[in-house]
Amino acid sequence: MGVSQENGASLFMLTIYGLQALLQSLRQRGYRTIGPVVQDQAIVYDEIELISDLPRGWTDEQDGGHYRLARSDDEALFGYSVGPHSWKRFLHPPRQRLWSVEQKQDGVRVIPEAPSAERLAFIGVRACEIHAIAIQDRVLLGDKYIDPHYRARREGVFIVAVNCGKAGGTCFCVSMNTGPKVEEGFDLALTELVGGDQHVFLIEAGSDEGRAVLKDVPHRAAAQDEIEAAQAVIARTATSMGREMRADDVRELLLRNLEHPRWDEVASRCLSCANCTMVCPTCFCTTVEDTSDVTGEHAERWQRWDSCFTMDFSYIHGGSVRASARSRYRQWMTHKLATWVDQFGSSGCVGCGRCVTWCPVGIDLTEEVRAIRMSSASMENAS
């Protein structure tokens, strides 16, 4: 940050009409704008053109295995917490053709799949989601091999972040140190100030592209009381997290409890439905499908989201390595919270709470960690 623009200030105010202008500016610059919309009784991410597409006045109630839209007592555009979608749907889509091949009499020709040239602007990205994107960057761009499709989409993305004005019932970003304040990894960041007769946004640019876009949009320097009001919004959110989890020692805790009886207990409730992996913004696992047409002249390979909760996931000749639900839940949770650190240098969990909300039986990983911690501590004390 730091390149000050007008009168040395770097924090500005935008009206709701300014936000509309921002959307228009992004679209004029060639971005497809994606943001929150109400669909099928949930707030999901889809293409938006107008401020009126946003879920004005809607919020959500969330708890373990529970999600319900509700009318808010204000007209906030971003007064909900995260829904079942995450931005990985656009960066690392559920289905992706990897290549095609044509077989003719004169030989075989590979048709590579050109990486997407589409530029997307994400509107309303939360702090936990920015962390989730950074985590997937590390997985798909940060090692020996680069996923060319992810890279193409990722490089084209413009991020309009939003500091959370409300913590969801299953949120625990404070525990994971991933929010609620957006710290980096954005082009523009908003804090929505709504109440009384005011409805404005504090806006901050986080990149050159962000500053350039901001120039297209009517704005003014933020006053000190407005800055303080925005800080208060974030502080209030931080103190109203629906969940919490001690995270500093969770890797060691889980790795020394791989044979803990709690895995059997959670397996008795887990349906192996894979919902948690689908809604998780960092889960990256995929499988491939090979197809060919009836003539045999054309074949394709598709990549699609997969889940470590399926039996096929670990299948090798003879059977599945993880045949029990116990071992599959343990794989998911220990990967997310423990071995992810070994693999990619950070936890794979950003505390968004989606896996808790969207679990049909309300399994709550913060509770599972707590149960293992409690019984593990009592066993250690007893010995």
Add this chain to the structure above:
Amino acid sequence: MKGIEELLRQHPFVQGLEDDIVRMIAGCAKNVVFQVNQYVFREADAADNFYIIRHGTVALEMFVPGRGPFTFLTVKSGEILGADWLVPPYRCSFDARAVELTRAIAFDATCLRDKCETDHHIGYEMMKRFIPPLVRQLQTARFQSLEIYDDDKLQSE
């Protein structure tokens, strides 16, 4: 008797065994030679001998009608042959065939059992030597019954 005692002392089976015990069990032992393809014993024979192999190879076989004899273990120089003599009804449960010229020391089973029964110290020293190869053979049998190479996981498909 001196001769067999000397041969006995060269075999790993008696390593660490007290001199007195070696001398006593030598009284049950005799030197034997099996030519190529000669049977040491056959299934259902009385198990009246216990062998320690000095040189050579003995194949332990089961005869399967339609397929012929199947070797499930080979016993070689320095190893021991036979366990059925230890437990009633003292009857051989497989064929043992010399694969090559094989020199062994044969112990009279009744003589050896009597010595073990009379002096449990000798009996315990003997058991400590009978049991390890038996346990190894059990482990081998486990891998064989699992057919690990048949059902192997070397191709992830």
Add this chain to the structure above:
Amino acid sequence: MMMTSSRASDANTAALDPMTPRFLPVTRRIRETADTVSLEIATGDSGDGASGFRPGQFNMLYAYGVGEIPVSISGDPAVTDRMVHTVRSVGPVSEALAKLKRGDVVGVRGPFGSSWPLAEAAGFDVLVIAGGIGLAPVRPVLYHLLKRRAAYGRTALLYGARSQQDILYDKQLDVWRRTPDFQVRVTLNHAEREWTGDVGHVTGLLGKVRFDPADTIAMVCGPEVMLRSTALALMDSGVPAERIFISMERNMKCATGFCGHCQFGPYFICKDGAVFRYDHVRDLLTIREL
């Protein structure tokens, strides 16, 4: 699937990313056993070594329209214009691959993964221990050892197979048996009359070859139960855990660390393995269904 190799290289100029295969012609098909064949594939390498691999690495082989599986490279690492894979028919893809004939094309991505510690093994006694089709991933080691025999101490191949009919590379094993200063012992799970070699588990062979455990590097490849028992038997005989190397296997879709399928605790078999130092995975191997 007929095509000339020049057309194969035309097609390959388009393949840029690690997920897209090159289509390469099969130049030879060798039946090894009733259910196993070796496929020799022309790499299109002009001798610059760009198509080389390190012993222990694998390729992803794609059978047109059917699918793709990881297969270790089983040929001589010094040969770069040809690459050999030994495939056992156990599922739809391996069956399709095993049916390929000379002149057919196969999709190839790779080579991927870690390799056997051949440089580190210089000066040491080397034990190569294989079970079943696990002989294929260590065959490149044997080619290497025999070419640079003087660089190593005593060397031995201990190989366990189900039966005489399942022995891989039997003619080559005969050649190696006759090679001076190279110990080869094969043991079978069960044998018929004409077999005069050993019968029993492969660990039973450890006492039958000469090596100095304190100065030995062991490379072990086979089914996981065999890996576990062999590594423990090696340690019992005095080989330190950090000088025992094993090759692991898990479900694998991408070979690049993206798909997540091959995770084994903190490791991705595809990029951290398939060859691991035993002491790095010893504890993980004791956890069921990890």
